Amino acid sequence: MEIRKVGVIGCGLMGSGIAQVAATAGIPTVVREVSQELLDKGFGSIEKSLSKFVEKGSLSAEQKTQTLGRLKPAMNLKDFADCDLVIEAIVENLDRKKELFAELDKIVKPEAIFASNTSSLSITEMMTATRRAPRFLGLHFFNPVPLMKLVEVVKTVVTDPAAVETGLEYGRKVGKTPILTSDRAGFIVNRLLVPYLLDSIRALEEGAGSIEDIDNGMKLGCNHPMGPLTLNDFVGIDTTYYIAEIMFNEFREKRFAPPPLMKRMVMAGMLGRKSGKGFYDYSDPKNPKPNTLLIR
Numbered sequence: 001m002e003i004r005k006v007g008v009i010g011c012g013l014m015g016s017g018i019a020q021v022a023a024t025a026g027i028p029t030v031v032r033e034v035s036q037e038l039l040d041k042g043f044g045s046i047e048k049s050l051s052k053f054v055e056k057g058s059l060s061a062e063q064k065t066q067t068l069g070r071l072k073p074a075m076n077l078k079d080f081a082d083c084d085l086v087i088e089a090i091v092e093n094l095d096r097k098k099e100l101f102a103e104l105d106k107i108v109k110p111e112a113i114f115a116s117n118t119s120s121l122s123i124t125e126m127m128t129a130t131r132r133a134p135r136f137l138g139l140h141f142f143n144p145v146p147l148m149k150l151v152e153v154v155k156t157v158v159t160d161p162a163a164v165e166t167g168l169e170y171g172r173k174v175g176k177t178p179i180l181t182s183d184r185a186g187f188i189v190n191r192l193l194v195p196y197l198l199d200s201i202r203a204l205e206e207g208a209g210s211i212e213d214i215d216n217g218m219k220l221g222c223n224h225p226m227g228p229l230t231l232n233d234f235v236g237i238d239t240t241y242y243i244a245e246i247m248f249n250e251f252r253e254k255r256f257a258p259p260p261l262m263k264r265m266v267m268a269g270m271l272g273r274k275s276g277k278g279f280y281d282y283s284d285p286k287n288p289k290p291n292t293l294l295i296r
């Protein structure tokens with residue numbers, strides 16, 4: 001199926017990027033938010049991101065104008081009726097997502113494909129809110145969407161192979177490398193990454209090394225661009241904690257269980273870079289220092 005028009009629901013961090021890459025790939029894209037203010041904010045960040053590509057020389061000023069011209073802001077779901085693909089990127093809340101998909105299902109043409117960008121919720125469970133199970137899948141993009149090359153295409157046990165193929169093809173069309181996975185909590189990337197992030201916290205708790213030595217171990221010993229405790233701070237301790245809880249509930253395996261220190265950091269509001277303190281103290285953001293409160 002050729003994707004001639006895309007709909008993106010939610011124009012926050014992820015939705016704005018998802019809309020941007022669709023429009024950059026030449027596809028007319030309609031984007032929904034819950035208020036004019038949030039639409040303006042989302043379109044503002046798209047404009048800013050496109051300008052950076054122009055500055056770097058990877059996009060011409062004319063291409064930027066054309067890309068913006070393909071993006072249509074919307075508040076009414078009726079504007080999505082003739083979309084071939086609708087990608088949902090609203091808050092990570094199952095009830096809110098199911099409610100939205102049920103509503104969309106009544107409005108959007110039946111042959112269109114629905115996709116969710118969820119990081120941790122079940123695609124299958126969302127699918128049950130619609131009558132288009134064979135045309136329901138996950139398209140899990142990575143942050144920041146315009147820069148990150150990966151998209152996980154998630155199939156359920158009932159996704160039609162033709163819809164899966166369309167998902168993979170769409171990923172390629174918007175300049176990503178798609179990988180195919182099935183609907184299990186964490187898909188591929190978080191299934192491997194989350195236990196590693198949790199283990200780095202356990203290593204600290206057990207006294208395997210200092211914050212800096214654990215990070216330097218993985219940076220210099222494995223050539224990772226950043227250490228795991230720094231990465232925990234980047235992602236947000238609360239976000240990883242929430243995803244780990246969902247994965248632990250799904251698999252009931254110890255390696256997905258959030259360590260006690262992590263839970264306490266979340267309760268205390270030490271959420272990483274965004275709150276100014278996590279495994280590092282970001283009082284001077286350009287020169288983070290290990291958080292002395294965590295050092296025994």
Ligand SMILES: NC(=O)c1ccc[n+]([C@@H]2O[C@H](COP(=O)([O-])OP(=O)(O)OC[C@H]3O[C@@H](n4cnc5c(N)ncnc54)[C@H](O)[C@@H]3O)[C@@H](O)[C@H]2O)c1
Nearest residue numbers: 010012013014015032033034089090091092117118119143
């Ligand atoms: N942030 C990440 O790094 C990341 C990475 C991959 C996937 N995700 C997933 O992407 C989704 C969105 O995450 P985000 O970080 O962009 O969140 P965000 O809070 O930045 O954006 C969500 C936006 O959705 C809007 N919204 C809520 N209900 C809506 C509705 N009914 N219609 C239209 N808009 C609505 C909100 O106003 C908000 O602006 C979540 O499911 C998240 O798990 C996030």
